[in-house]
Amino acid sequence: MSYIKVENLSKRFVRRGQMTEALSEINLDIHQGSFVSFIGPSGCGKSTLLRIIGGLMGAEEGGITVGGRTPFEMQADKQFGFVPQSPALFPWRSVLQNMNIPFEVNRKSKTDLSGEEGDPIELLHAVGLGDFMHAYPKELSGGMKQRVGIARAFASGAPILLMDEPFSALDEITRELLMHMLMKIWEQHKKTVIFVTHNIQEAVYLSDKVVIMSSRPGRISYDVDIDLPRPRGEAIIESSEFYQYVVQLRELLRERW
Numbered sequence: 001m002s003y004i005k006v007e008n009l010s011k012r013f014v015r016r017g018q019m020t021e022a023l024s025e026i027n028l029d030i031h032q033g034s035f036v037s038f039i040g041p042s043g044c045g046k047s048t049l050l051r052i053i054g055g056l057m058g059a060e061e062g063g064i065t066v067g068g069r070t071p072f073e074m075q076a077d078k079q080f081g082f083v084p085q086s087p088a089l090f091p092w093r094s095v096l097q098n099m100n101i102p103f104e105v106n107r108k109s110k111t112d113l114s115g116e117e118g119d120p121i122e123l124l125h126a127v128g129l130g131d132f133m134h135a136y137p138k139e140l141s142g143g144m145k146q147r148v149g150i151a152r153a154f155a156s157g158a159p160i161l162l163m164d165e166p167f168s169a170l171d172e173i174t175r176e177l178l179m180h181m182l183m184k185i186w187e188q189h190k191k192t193v194i195f196v197t198h199n200i201q202e203a204v205y206l207s208d209k210v211v212i213m214s215s216r217p218g219r220i221s222y223d224v225d226i227d228l229p230r231p232r233g234e235a236i237i238e239s240s241e242f243y244q245y246v247v248q249l250r251e252l253l254r255e256r257w
């Protein structure tokens with residue numbers, strides 16, 4: 001059953017008298033607990049759609065519900081965890097203290113997400129930062145900071161995680177390591193994840209569904225179900241089925257680039 005439902009959604013921006021049709025007639029069904037990636041050329045509206053789903057901005061036309069409620073209600077109820085390109089870590093707090101920020105925010109707003117929360121210490125071990133719990137952000141590399149951001153999102157209790165190109169600032173090898181790490185954690189926690197990326201392999205490896213977008217105006221041109229077995233180990237990348245999905249997505253993307 002559909003958990004996130006987007007119907008005929010359009011979004012326009014007007015800047016200095018010039019109108020940009022950022023999204024046009026978007027229709028989308030996302031199932032609870034699934035991993036969905038958005039991929040498409042720069043400016044096709046991926047981040048805008050992510051922000052609308054996450055209740056950070058509204059749209060002019062169309063409807064959107066998340067778990068039967070509006071995104072704004074879900075956002076006020078702390079149901080979304082955001083993982084941006086580089087995570088916001090407080091420099092004066094240790095890694096573990098940074099992990100606890102969502103719990104403190106929820107306690108203050110009296111949001112009860114118990115049952116969805118993960119153990120911060122366990123999650124730090126899962127991302128290979130067990131020895132860095134008491135370190136400060138300035139002692140971490142970019143990849144390590146991003147691991148904290150991901151671990152924190154899974155610990156936060158939010159059932160829906162919105163990730164906007166979380167690996168784009170990382171080198172190729174770190175990016176691959178984090179992709180495998182994210183997959184392992186997600187397979188244990190099964191939160192609904194919406195993931196924006198420019199990387200086809202990443203999208204195929206991680207996703208149940210890849211949504212291909214095209215620009216001017218931003219539209220969904222295809223959505224492709226990735227029917228690869230789970231759990232997905234690293235070896236799957238070498239399989240011919242994986243390769244076929246990569247080729248298919250590349251062709252579909254080229255068509256509308």
Ligand SMILES: Nc1ncnc2c1ncn2[C@@H]1O[C@H](COP(=O)(O)OP(=O)(O)OP(=O)(O)O)[C@@H](O)[C@H]1O
Nearest residue numbers: 013014015020022041042043044045046047048049
């Ligand atoms: N706040 C804003 N004001 C005006 N125009 C905006 C605003 N945010 C986005 N846009 C425009 O909307 C379109 C979609 O932008 P968006 O950032 O969603 O694209 P994107 O697919 O995420 O791009 P990228 O892959 O480069 O991050 C672009 O043309 C952009 O210039």
